[in-house]
Amino acid sequence: MSAAAPGKTLLPRRTVLASAFGAATVIVLTATGCGGIAAGAGTAGNTAGEEVKTVRYQGSPNNVSLPELAQDLGFLGDVTLEWVSNTTSGPQSIQSVATSQTDIGSAFTGAVIKLIEAGAPVQAVISSYGEDDKTFTGYYVLEGSPIRTARDLIGKKIAVNTLGAHHEAVISTFLKNSGLSPEEIKQVQLVVVPPNETEQALRKKQVDAGTLGGVLQDRALAEGGVRALFTDVGVIGGPFDAGQYVIRKDFLAANPETSRKLVTGIAKAIEWERSTPREEVIAKFEEIIAKRGRNESSEALKYWKSVGIASPGGRIKDTDFTRWSEYLTSAGIIDGALDLPKLYTNEFNGLATGTETASGTANPGTSTSNTKGQP
Incomplete structure (x- = not known):
């Protein structure tokens, strides 16, 4: 941005807002208006009934995302991540999922609602970030x-x-x-x-x-x-969860086991960050950044304080969405009550359903029927 860097221009509010919201709608309608989303390298679309094991995602420069941490800690099992690119924009991250350029992305709850209301066949599956007295x-x-x-x-x-x-x-x-x-x-x-x-x-x-x-x-x-x-x-007011990871519905339907491993692995990474001494978390982040070789700096990691996510295992609740209703209505993004079942599910989060624990052990006797959040 020119005020911030040569060759770039700071864009005024109305211009960028049209780009962020309008482009999201156009992209989604283009992707869904002609027979659905095209299958990509990591999407559903196999004919042999085998689930894909590679999940495409966008990273964030100088940071370690929860999926990246989950993979490094071995929480994803036989599922592997494929880094596509970096992004600093939540709306861009989830638009990439909607258009099948990636398989999982994260954004602010309001942006998730906006995209789904525009017709994107995606669903929130786990909280991705939050705010507390240490991280805000x-x-x-x-x-x-x-x-x-x-x-x-x-x-x-x-x-x-x-x-x-x-x-x-x-x-x-x-x-x-x-x-x-x-x-x-x-x-x-x-x-x-x-x-x-x-x-x-x-x-x-x-x-x-x-x-x-x-x-x-x-x-x-x-x-x-x-x-x-x-x-x-x-x-x-806080603490509160402010964003979610989304996955396309066709990917969830065709790859339920891969989706469970991915989402549950992220849930375990959340709890690992919550329960691990701060110095060890920072050391792990530095190790991951060093070995992925993206020409990044780990200098700022020493200021890391907490995972920020309020809910155990990233379990999504109705209030994660409804707390933004007034703002979304005033901004003209929604008109009327939210269709919560369309927006999110906890079905693929083993920590939320009680089928797994943060340590990785299974709870086979626990019912998985309670996949909805609570106010």
């Missing part, structure tokens, strides 16, 4: 900035990683809860800046506020000179 997203200004309240943001620029997702939902909720009118909220400009460049853009005053989470937030705080105007946990 802050919306930062410089220490000497005159911005002190929500009203001070009118006419200002806030850096976010993408539009139509978690950060926009929280910012909009914060502004609305602070008494700003819809017209005033429209005057707060959201601009897209890659997460790894947000701190620099803020310090160079290319934006007035920046969105920082996880290790990037902690690194900025360690450097000093910034302060949080608000946090998502403070606005929404």
Whole structure:
């Protein structure tokens, strides 16, 4: 982004929003409007009844995702991952799943709802990230900035990683809860800046506020000179799960055992992060980044604090979706009540159904019928 890097342009809120939401709908309708999604290398489509064992995914630079951790820890069994590319955008990640470019992707709950409402044949299967008192997203200004309240943001620029997702939902909720009118909220400009460049853009005053989470937030705080105007946990209340992994329904139907191994492996990785000493988790992340050879830095990993996911084993609940209903309605994304069974299932999560434990042992006597979440 030009304010953040040569040759790139910071795009205004309305332009990027049209791109993020409009493109999502166009891509989905294109993919589903002519006889369904085309089968790819890792999709359903075998004729011999054999399930695919390779799952395609997008990674995140300088980070270790839950599927990557699950594979390294041996939690996926005979299922292997195929890295396709990196992404810093949740909507892009799940659009890639919808169009069969990948088999699993993660995004903010609101973006998941948006994609499914647009007609994408995908379903959320496990929580992918969340917020707690250790791991959360802050919306930062410089220490000497005159911005002190929500009203001070009118006419200002806030850096976010993408539009139509978690950060926009929280910012909009914060502004609305602070008494700003819809017209005033429209005057707060959201601009897209890659997460790894947000701190620099803020310090160079290319934006007035920046969105920082996880290790990037902690690194900025360690450097000093910034302060949080608000946090998502403070606005929404917490802890809470804020995003999910989605898989195409045709993949789930054709590869139920592979899907169970994948989703349950992710659930075990969540609990491994929750129960393992922090130093060991960081060491494992550094090891994974070093051996995958993507020319990345592991420097920021030392700031890692917690898995963030609130629910045991990433089990999805109704409230993970309904807590965003007011925002989604006001944004024109939904009209009426959510169709929760269409949005998610816990069926493939062995920790959620009670058929497996975090240690990997089976519970054959436990019923698997309770696959829905609870409020």
